[in-house]
Amino acid sequence: MKQYIVIHYGEIALKLGNRNFFEAKLIDNIRKALKDFGKISLKHQHGRIIILVEENFDLELIKERLQKVFGIEYFVFAYNSEQDLKQIEKDLYSLIKKKKFKTFRITARRSQKAFPMNSQRVAEKLGEFVMKKMKKKVDLVNFDLNCSIDIVEDYAFLSFAKIECRGGLPVGVSEPLLCLLSGGIDSPVAANLMQKRGAPMVYIHFDAYPATPKENSEKVKELVKVLNDYQFNSKLYLVPFLDIQKEILKIAPEDYRVIFYRRAMLRIAQKIAVQERILALVTGESLGQVASQTVENIKAISEAIDLPILRPLIGFNKEEIINVARKIKTYELSVQPFTDCCSLYVPKHPVTRADLNLILAKEKDWDFARLIDSAIINSEIYKI
Numbered sequence: 001m002k003q004y005i006v007i008h009y010g011e012i013a014l015k016l017g018n019r020n021f022f023e024a025k026l027i028d029n030i031r032k033a034l035k036d037f038g039k040i041s042l043k044h045q046h047g048r049i050i051i052l053v054e055e056n057f058d059l060e061l062i063k064e065r066l067q068k069v070f071g072i073e074y075f076v077f078a079y080n081s082e083q084d085l086k087q088i089e090k091d092l093y094s095l096i097k098k099k100k101f102k103t104f105r106i107t108a109r110r111s112q113k114a115f116p117m118n119s120q121r122v123a124e125k126l127g128e129f130v131m132k133k134m135k136k137k138v139d140l141v142n143f144d145l146n147c148s149i150d151i152v153e154d155y156a157f158l159s160f161a162k163i164e165c166r167g168g169l170p171v172g173v174s175e176p177l178l179c180l181l182s183g184g185i186d187s188p189v190a191a192n193l194m195q196k197r198g199a200p201m202v203y204i205h206f207d208a209y210p211a212t213p214k215e216n217s218e219k220v221k222e223l224v225k226v227l228n229d230y231q232f233n234s235k236l237y238l239v240p241f242l243d244i245q246k247e248i249l250k251i252a253p254e255d256y257r258v259i260f261y262r263r264a265m266l267r268i269a270q271k272i273a274v275q276e277r278i279l280a281l282v283t284g285e286s287l288g289q290v291a292s293q294t295v296e297n298i299k300a301i302s303e304a305i306d307l308p309i310l311r312p313l314i315g316f317n318k319e320e321i322i323n324v325a326r327k328i329k330t331y332e333l334s335v336q337p338f339t340d341c342c343s344l345y346v347p348k349h350p351v352t353r354a355d356l357n358l359i360l361a362k363e364k365d366w367d368f369a370r371l372i373d374s375a376i377i378n379s380e381i382y383k384i
Contacts, residue, residue, distance in 0.1 A: 001079040001091055003053040005062065006150065006157055010073035010167055013047055025170040025198075026071040032232045033065040045153050046111045053077070063163060068229050070196050071170035076148065078159035083115055085122070088156050089129045092147060095158060096130070101144035103137050104130060110151040122149060169198030171231045176200045177310065178273045179282040180265060181236075183219050186284030186313055188330040189321050191227055193312040194282050200231045202276055204269050206241040219336060221382060226330050228384050237272055238380040241265070244371050251362050255351040258292045259359065263304035268372050270305040272379075280308040286321065287314050291350040300354035 007030070012022040027042065027049060034040055034051075041052040053059070059077065066075055081091040096104075108122040117125070126149060127138050150157040179191040181203040191201045205220045217238050228234040244264050252260040269281050285293045292301065302309055313321055325331035 001081065001094075004078050004080060004157065005051040005053060005066070005075055006078045006159070007049040007051070007066070007075040008047070008073050009049075009071055011169060012071055022071070022170060022173055025172050026069070029069050029071065029170050029172065029232070030066070033069050034062065037062070048152065067163070067165050069170070070166060070168040070198070070230065072165040073167045074162050074164050076157075076159035076162055078148075078150070078157040080155040081158055083112065083151060083156050085117070085125060088149065088158070089126065092126060092130070092149075092158055093133060095160075096145065096147065097134070099145060099160075101136065103139035103143045104145040104147060105138065105140050105143040106130070106147050106149065108149040108151070112151050112153055115151050119151075122151070166196060168196035171195050171198055171200050174198035174200075175280075176202055176276070176278050177280055177282045178202045178204060178269055178276065178278045180269055180284075181205050181220060181223065182284065183216055183223070183334065184284070185318075185325050185331065185334040186286060186289075186321055187282075188223050188227060188284075188334060189324045189328070190282055190284040190312050192230065192324070192328050192330070194310065195227070195230045200233075201227065201282070202235045202237075202278060203227075204237040204239060204272060206239050206265055206268075208242040208245060209240070210242075217380075219333060221384075223330055223333050224382075224384055226328070226333065230328075234384040235276075236382040236384065238382070239268055239375050240378050241375065244375060247366070247371060251366055253351075253358075253362075255349060256354065256359065256362075258350055259297060259300055259354050260363075262292060262301040263359070263363075264368075264372070266301065266305045266309070267368060268375055270307050271372060271376055273307055280310055281305075282310045282312070284313055285311045286316050286318070289318065291352050294352045296353040297351070300356045300359060303356060 009026060012019065012026060015022050023044065027044060030049065031040065031042070037057060043050050066072060079091065079095060081088045106123040106127045108119045110119045110122060130136055131138060146160060148159045174197055177194055177199045179187060179201045181187045181191065195201060203224055205217070207217050209216065221236065224234050224236045245261065248257060248260045248264065273281060285298065287293060287295070291297065322331060325334060
């Protein structure tokens with residue numbers, strides 16, 4: 001018997017006329033995720049992607065890599081058998097005879113309709129065989145061992161553990177997006193959720209150095225490296241923002257400072273998005289989490305630009321966001337000490353219901369174009 005990785009996908013199978021495009025992108029991303037394993041033997045059949053396990057494969061590392069490929073619902077490490085019930089029985093016994101279990105279940109699926117028995121009959125026959133051969137009990141609910149038999153085009157695959165992934169769509173099937181990335185918990189999670197919908201991310205971070213530590217930008221670069229595991233190539237814009245903040249101090253009422261910061265950030269982000277031919281922005285905002293994220297304030301901030309702003313966390317609470325951050329391995333970085341530029345000169349009681357007319361009146365005589373162009377020209381760009 002040879003060992004294989006059998007990859008299953010869910011949402012992609014519902015794409016009908018576009019399914020080939022989605023499958024091709026998923027296969028391309030799998031190859032990229034495993035590129036340092038050399039040339040892999042991969043084939044695609046009956047809604048599965050099948051990879052032959054070579055001797056040099058580190059299965060734990062492969063597991064870690066594949067769990068970061070969006071589009072995969074789950075995969076199994078499986079062994080191939082012939083499409084003959086007696087041979088399946090023999091191979092199944094050789095695989096489980098040393099396993100410790102008292103109860104078991106047989107799960108059979110038959111996509112190869114030429115096989116003479118249906119799935120239910122295969123499960124019954126193999127269950128009967130294991131009961132007699134090993135004196136074990138069948139328990140369909142509280143089982144110690146699940147034996148999965150998958151009868152496909154060429155083989156009968158035998159496996160014992162389903163490795164769950166996050167599903168979604170392969171990165172690259174949707175248009176790229178520009179994510180406003182802070183050093184906190186929320187925005188990396190927002191970026192990752194949009195990657196899950198197939199959109200590769202370009203990142204922009206607003207830096208207030210030297211009023212904030214130089215280490216801030218290094219932390220953001222590390223966050224992008226973690227997120228890059230999901231899309232393979234990334235670009236980060238580090239935008240100097242301190243001069244703009246100092247100008248805002250001159251024109252903005254104290255309780256409106258963060259609103260003015262955010263409007264300026266969006267204007268810069270929109271210009272960079274246009275340069276990158278990106279059609280929408282992504283932020284980590286969650287409704288009501290902080291003063292700037294009330295409905296009134298979100299409306300006042302969004303009015304500054306024309307591009308759509310996607311907010312995948314808008315209905316999440318903090319605990320839900322943290323749970324995703326832990327899962328994608330950004331949480332440990334995000335909670336390291338960090339002084340966000342928006343935390344500079346913040347009032348004790350920021351406005352929660354911004355008056356857009358007041359904002360527009362204050363901005364009327366402000367030289368936005370010069371400051372914004374200067375920030376973009378002096379931005380640093382990192383490719384990862």
